[in-house]
Each structure stands twice: as C-alpha cells, then as structure tokens.
Amino acid sequence: MGMAIDVSVPGGMVLALLPELLLVGWMLVLLLAVAWRHKDEGDQQLAGQLALVGLVSTLLVVLWMWLRDAHAESLVGMIALDGFRYATSAIFLIGAILVVMLSLGYLGRESILTPEYYVLVLLATVGMLFMSSGADLIVIFLGLELMSVSIYVLAGIDRRSAFSAEAAVKYFLLGAFASGFFLYGVALLYGATGTTNLTQMHLQITSLGLETNLMLLCGIGLLLIGFGFKVAAVPFHMWAPDVYDGAPTPITAFMAAAVKAAAFAALIRVLLHALVASDVVWTEIVFWLSAITMIVGNLVALAQTQLKRMLAYSSIGHAGYILAAVASGSEEGAKAFVFYVLVYTLMTLGAFGVLAAIGRRGERDVRVDDLSGLGSRRPWMALAMTVFMLSLLGFPGTAGFIGKWLVLSSVVQADQVILAVLLVLASVVSAGYYLPVVMAMYMRPAAAEDSHSGAQLTGAARWVVGVAAVLLLLLGVWPNRAMDVAADGAEGLRPAPTRVFTD
Amino acid sequence: MLREYAPLLLLVGIVIVSAVAMIGLSHAIQTRRPTQVKGMPYESGMPALGGTRDRFSVKFYLVAMLFIVFDLEAVFMIPWAVSFRQLGLLGLIEMLVFVLILLVAYIYVWKRGALEWE
Numbered sequence: 001m002g003m004a005i006d007v008s009v010p011g012g013m014v015l016a017l018l019p020e021l022l023l024v025g026w027m028l029v030l031l032l033a034v035a036w037r038h039k040d041e042g043d044q045q046l047a048g049q050l051a052l053v054g055l056v057s058t059l060l061v062v063l064w065m066w067l068r069d070a071h072a073e074s075l076v077g078m079i080a081l082d083g084f085r086y087a088t089s090a091i092f093l094i095g096a097i098l099v100v101m102l103s104l105g106y107l108g109r110e111s112i113l114t115p116e117y118y119v120l121v122l123l124a125t126v127g128m129l130f131m132s133s134g135a136d137l138i139v140i141f142l143g144l145e146l147m148s149v150s151i152y153v154l155a156g157i158d159r160r161s162a163f164s165a166e167a168a169v170k171y172f173l174l175g176a177f178a179s180g181f182f183l184y185g186v187a188l189l190y191g192a193t194g195t196t197n198l199t200q201m202h203l204q205i206t207s208l209g210l211e212t213n214l215m216l217l218c219g220i221g222l223l224l225i226g227f228g229f230k231v232a233a234v235p236f237h238m239w240a241p242d243v244y245d246g247a248p249t250p251i252t253a254f255m256a257a258a259v260k261a262a263a264f265a266a267l268i269r270v271l272l273h274a275l276v277a278s279d280v281v282w283t284e285i286v287f288w289l290s291a292i293t294m295i296v297g298n299l300v301a302l303a304q305t306q307l308k309r310m311l312a313y314s315s316i317g318h319a320g321y322i323l324a325a326v327a328s329g330s331e332e333g334a335k336a337f338v339f340y341v342l343v344y345t346l347m348t349l350g351a352f353g354v355l356a357a358i359g360r361r362g363e364r365d366v367r368v369d370d371l372s373g374l375g376s377r378r379p380w381m382a383l384a385m386t387v388f389m390l391s392l393l394g395f396p397g398t399a400g401f402i403g404k405w406l407v408l409s410s411v412v413q414a415d416q417v418i419l420a421v422l423l424v425l426a427s428v429v430s431a432g433y434y435l436p437v438v439m440a441m442y443m444r445p446a447a448a449e450d451s452h453s454g455a456q457l458t459g460a461a462r463w464v465v466g467v468a469a470v471l472l473l474l475l476g477v478w479p480n481r482a483m484d485v486a487a488d489g490a491e492g493l494r495p496a497p498t499r500v501f502t503d
Numbered sequence: 504m505l506r507e508y509a510p511l512l513l514l515v516g517i518v519i520v521s522a523v524a525m526i527g528l529s530h531a532i533q534t535r536r537p538t539q540v541k542g543m544p545y546e547s548g549m550p551a552l553g554g555t556r557d558r559f560s561v562k563f564y565l566v567a568m569l570f571i572v573f574d575l576e577a578v579f580m581i582p583w584a585v586s587f588r589q590l591g592l593l594g595l596i597e598m599l600v601f602v603l604i605l606l607v608a609y610i611y612v613w614k615r616g617a618l619e620w621e
Contacts, residue, residue, distance in 0.1 A: 031611050035610055
C-alpha cells in the first residue's frame, strides 16, 4: 500500500517536499559556512564535503520515500508523489554528487577559489528536484528558473577566463529568451484551459473537447520551444557548443547530463500527463525535433577535432535519442527515458571526468589526437574512456546499448518506424567520432616522451570515473534490475482515462 | 463582441494622427537657430558637468542588486501584514522561514564584504 500523504495539511506538505526542503536547508548551512570560511583551498574543500553530505542525505530521503511508496491521498495537487519523481530525482542527485566529486580536485588545480560554487550546485539541484516533482506549470517554471540562474553563474565561475564569461553571457541571454517562450506557452495553456495544474488541465481538455483548440496548440508549441532550448534540441541548439566549451569541465558535464535530464523530466511529465489528449499534435512536432536533432548533432560532431566540442555535439545527438523516446508518447517511452538518462548521466560524467584529468586550463585545446598513446601510458584511464565511448556509441555489452535498445523498442511500439531507422543510422554515424578516440588511445604512439605525464585522476575523481565505468559494464550485462526500477519509475505517469471533471 | 472596442480603435487613430501632425508641422514650419548652449546635454537646467556616457563603478550595480532583494522582501511582507489575522499561526511561521532565509543571505553578503565600499 505504501505511505499516503495528505498534502492539504502543513505537515503533509512538509513531508511531500522533504527532499527539496532538506537540500535547501543544507544549502543555507553551506552558505553560512562559506560566509565565514572562504579564504583558501582548505575552506573550499570543506564546502565541497559539506555539499556532498547534503546531496547524499537528500538522495537517501528520496530513496526512503520511494521504498515506502509515498503517494498523495488526493488526485490534484501541486506536487507529484510518484515513481517518476523519485526515479528522476535520484538520477539528478547522483549526477550532482558525481559533479561535486569531480570538482573537489578540479577547482584547486585550476586555481578557481570560489566556495560559492558548491552552494550554486546545490541550488541548481534544488531547481531540478522541483522540475521533476512539480505537478503544476508554475512550480515547474520556478524549478526551471532556479536551476537555470544557478547554472548561468556556474558557467562563468572562472572569472579570469574570457571564454567562461562568454559562455555565461550567451547562456544567460538565450536562456532568458527561452524562459520567455516557456512562460508565454504557460499563459496560453492557462488561457485555453483555465488552470496551470497538470491533472486539472488534462481533465479540462478531455471534458471540454479542447484537444485541437488553437490557443492550446499555440501554447504547446511555445512550451516545446522553451524546453527545446533547455535540452539543446536542433534548431534551438546554437548556444550549446560555445557554452559547453567555455564552462569549467565539471559544470559542462553537469549541464550536459543533469540539466538536460531535468528539462526532459519536466517535458515528459507535462506532455504525458497534462497534454496526453492532444498527443496526435505533439508527437508529430517532437518527431521532427528528434529527427533533425539526431541528424545535425551527429553529423556536426563528426567534423570536430577538439574533444570537448565533440562531446558537446554528441550530447546534442543524445538529446535527439531521448526526444525519440518522448515522441513515442507512451509509458514505455518514459521507462526508456528513465533508464537512458541514468546511463547517459554516468557515461557523460565519466567522459568529462577523464577529459578534466587529461587537460589543463579549461580543456578547450585538447584535441582527439592528443590522446595518442594514452593506452600504454595510462592504461586504466584509457580503459575507462573506452568504456565511456563505446557506451555513448551504444556498443553491445555496455549500458548504452541497453538504453538505446529500450528507446528503439518504445519507438517501434509507437509505429514510428522512420524514427527508429534514423536512430540506428545516427548511431552508425556516431561511430565515426567515438571510435577515433579509442583508436588514438590504443593504435597510435604517444607524441612525445613526456606526454600524458600530467594526466592523473586524483582522489574523488578517480572514484567517479571508476564507479561510472564499472556500473556501465554491469548495467550492460545485467540490466534487468535497473529496467524494473525504470519501469516502476514510469508507471502511472499518464492520467487514468475518462475521468470527468465535476466542479 | 469586438465591436465594443471600436471607440478604442478610434482613439488610437486620433492619437496617432494628432501626434504625427504636431511633430510633423512644427518640424515643417520651424526656424532653426542652433547655438552651443542649446546643443549641450540637458542636466535639469544646471550647467553640464561632463559627457552623458560616463562609466560607473561596478559597486553601484552591486548595491542596486542588494537593494532589489530587500525591496522585494517588502513586497511580500505588506500583503502578509494586511491579512495577518486570516493567515494565523501558519502565516507567521511561513514569514519567519522567509525572513530567516533572507537573513542567511544578509549574513553571507555582510561577511563576504559586499556592503563595504572599498
């Protein structure tokens, strides 16, 4: 049965928002700690460790609520209490934990001394949690803004780097623009249905027959543009390569993995829960978004010589794959999303972790050729990078393959055969830029006697890369448990059919 | 339904026509005698002290931003104070939490030296 929460009383509301409240509390504690201790690298390490404690304790609370099967007593509320929320929240938190672990060594090495970094990571994570738990467009928007504003600052946190500043300004301007589109979409949806609550919106659409109402359709379109910006779907991807390139590498990983995942989680909840009655319309739009995102992302990635830019375009391509799962418009697709996004978080953070270890000064100048000979000089690091590349490619035996297979099966079940064919073709093309990385590491000799002497994974970053690689292999061979969990996470996302709204 | 708005449209039309007519006519029939004083930037009637495109210290922006935060605090507090009785104990607790969060931010800003001018 599980734990039923009555969100209409204050105590119930506190319980329903426990992960978010806990993380906000930790954020405030961290802010106070930073207020007194911000002088040297030791203080910064302390801030990082406090952030880790906060994130891990929040993750435990999320898992506890999931295990107790906490659900709401009433049907309509502003906060969702379902498996999808818990599953996606757990993934964001895992992503944030790995990012903090990567940053512990990175910030010191790049001599970035701003302990506020960790405060902002926690704030961004709070925003993500709200995006997956919001059952009301206003709550989702609040989460979106909280996440975005923190990430704008994080992108420019390296104040001495002109590229970092450029990244922050670009991201801020385009992000603010995208938020405007999103908000206008929300306004039109409210105009059409008279509510911002996702459940009530569905009821209104079905009971009043608004499935193809013009105002509703305009609202859906604007909402999709807003989300398209956030997930960097083509043609709203222009900002992504420059921003990913200029931001500090752990933050790039955070943007490519967790930020994208949060935007997708909110998108899926809105489409599958509130707008499911109009699915004929939006599956068509998402179909095209997915198709061109896969094609453009993968083709442009082929032309990149810098590793960081290549990974940026590859993340655009992956947004296309996830959009394909969204285009299926089913709970099967949501299940594929949950599994894929977990795997994608692990492999993206792992790949950027290795990149951070190889490069210096923001890693902008690391070319794929610079990896030559890594296989003999740093065998373990090269092995981990190989696992990440093969998993990103979707090679059988890695978790990336299972993820793609789940997406494919959801797409085929929805009779979107063209999208399935495109997905397979795009994956084949992606071998053209993932495999050269592996080839450079193993098949070419090191450029100089002392190359890669500085490439070292230290401390917590070693754990991130190691654990991510091992997990990707494990999930690739034994995916069943994780698939069951993902299925549990996607269950009940679509509203129960034909319930007439009486009020 | 839209017909009710017809007078509004008429008003917009008259405004545009009269504005264009006033500026256009005065432009057409005016006499121009530019002097140096007339060409100077207008500073409330005082003699101009310098160019209009001076650069300001970034500290002003910091103060302005901090001001907005505490300005918005008042925006939330006034409606709360007006309906204090209806909101009851729960409202009081919520406002305390809100002020507490702002207080933490205030302490942070203070300790980090953002309130010092130099």
